Amino acid sequence: MSPELCAEIISQKTNWNIEQVHDDLFLLKSPQGDYKVETDAEIIKKMSKEATEGEGDSFSNIIREGFDSLKGTIVPIELVSPPLPLDKISELDQICEDLHKRGAKGTQDSFNYAFGLHLNPQVKQLDHVHILKNLQAFIILSDWLHDQIKIDTTRRLTGFAKDFPKDYAKKIIQTNYKPSQTEFIDDYLSFNPTRNRSLDMLPLLKFIDPDRVTNIVDDTRVKSRPTYHYRLPNCMLGSPFWSINTEWKRWKKVEWLAENDVYLEGATEAFNQVKLKNSFSNNEWIAILNTLIMESE
Structure with missing residues (x-):
C-alpha cells in the first residue's frame, strides 16, 4: 500500500482534505490538526522531496523507483496523528479497520514485517520526581506488558524497542533513589544514549533540558x-x-502504579527481592504483577 492510497482511504472515510507534500508524504486536514501519512524511511522521503523540488538527478530517481517495491512491506507506511483527546481513539481504531479492509497489513502477517504502534502520552507534571515514578512503574511492569502484548518476533530482532539495561533498572528502582533533575537526566543518558528503548524518554528529556540531551545524543x-x-x-x-x-x-496501568505511592513502594521492594535476585521464575513474577494489576480494576 502506498502513502497516497492510504491517504485516499482515510479521506474517503472521514472527508478530510488531502495535501500532497511529495510522493512519500501526504497530509490529511482533520479538525484536530494534520495527520501525516508517510513512508517510514528518511532517505526515501529526502529523495522524494528533492524530486518534487526539481533537485534530484537521474540516478536518485532510479534509486527512488527501486525503493517503491519496498513500501508497505520492509519499509512501512506510517500514519502519524496530531495530539488527540481520548474520545478520538475509537475513531482512530475505525480508520485502522478500514485500512485493513482495503489491504493494509499488520506485523503478524509476515516475518518481514516489524510494524509497531507508538503512543505519546502527555506528561501530567513536568517535574522530574513525577516523571521518575512513571519510568519506575514502567520498568516494574515491563514483564507484564510483554506478556500481555506478546511482542512480534521480527520486532524483537530489530531491537527498536529494547528493554532498559538491568544495571539501570537496578539503579533507579530503589526507594532511596532521589536524584536531582540534572542527576536524573545524566543517569538516563549514561545508560540509555539511544532512541531504541521500549519507553523512549529522550523527547521528553530534550524538552526539559535540550542542551544536556543534545550533547550526548545528537x-x-x-x-x-x-x-x-x-x-x-x-x-x-x-x-x-x-x-x-x-x-x-x-x-494506563503504568500511570496508575506511578500515581499510587503505596503500591509503587511495595512493587519496588518486590522488584528488588524477586525480579533482580531471580528468586522466582519469570512466570511467577508475572503472576505477582497480575495480582498487582488487579488492584487497579
Whole structure:
C-alpha cells in the first residue's frame, strides 16, 4: 500500500482534505490538526522531496523507483496523528479497520514485517520526581506488558524497542533513589544514549533540558515534546485481539502504579527481592504483577 492510497482511504472515510507534500508524504486536514501519512524511511522521503523540488538527478530517481517495491512491506507506511483527546481513539481504531479492509497489513502477517504502534502520552507534571515514578512503574511492569502484548518476533530482532539495561533498572528502582533533575537526566543518558528503548524518554528529556540531551545524543530524529514515547506495542491491523484502545488501557496501568505511592513502594521492594535476585521464575513474577494489576480494576 502506498502513502497516497492510504491517504485516499482515510479521506474517503472521514472527508478530510488531502495535501500532497511529495510522493512519500501526504497530509490529511482533520479538525484536530494534520495527520501525516508517510513512508517510514528518511532517505526515501529526502529523495522524494528533492524530486518534487526539481533537485534530484537521474540516478536518485532510479534509486527512488527501486525503493517503491519496498513500501508497505520492509519499509512501512506510517500514519502519524496530531495530539488527540481520548474520545478520538475509537475513531482512530475505525480508520485502522478500514485500512485493513482495503489491504493494509499488520506485523503478524509476515516475518518481514516489524510494524509497531507508538503512543505519546502527555506528561501530567513536568517535574522530574513525577516523571521518575512513571519510568519506575514502567520498568516494574515491563514483564507484564510483554506478556500481555506478546511482542512480534521480527520486532524483537530489530531491537527498536529494547528493554532498559538491568544495571539501570537496578539503579533507579530503589526507594532511596532521589536524584536531582540534572542527576536524573545524566543517569538516563549514561545508560540509555539511544532512541531504541521500549519507553523512549529522550523527547521528553530534550524538552526539559535540550542542551544536556543534545550533547550526548545528537540525533535529529529526537523531537522535543512533553510526552513519553511508548514504543513497545505491536501494530496488528486485522487481529481481533488488538486495538489502539487496548494498548492505551495497558499504558494506563503504568500511570496508575506511578500515581499510587503505596503500591509503587511495595512493587519496588518486590522488584528488588524477586525480579533482580531471580528468586522466582519469570512466570511467577508475572503472576505477582497480575495480582498487582488487579488492584487497579
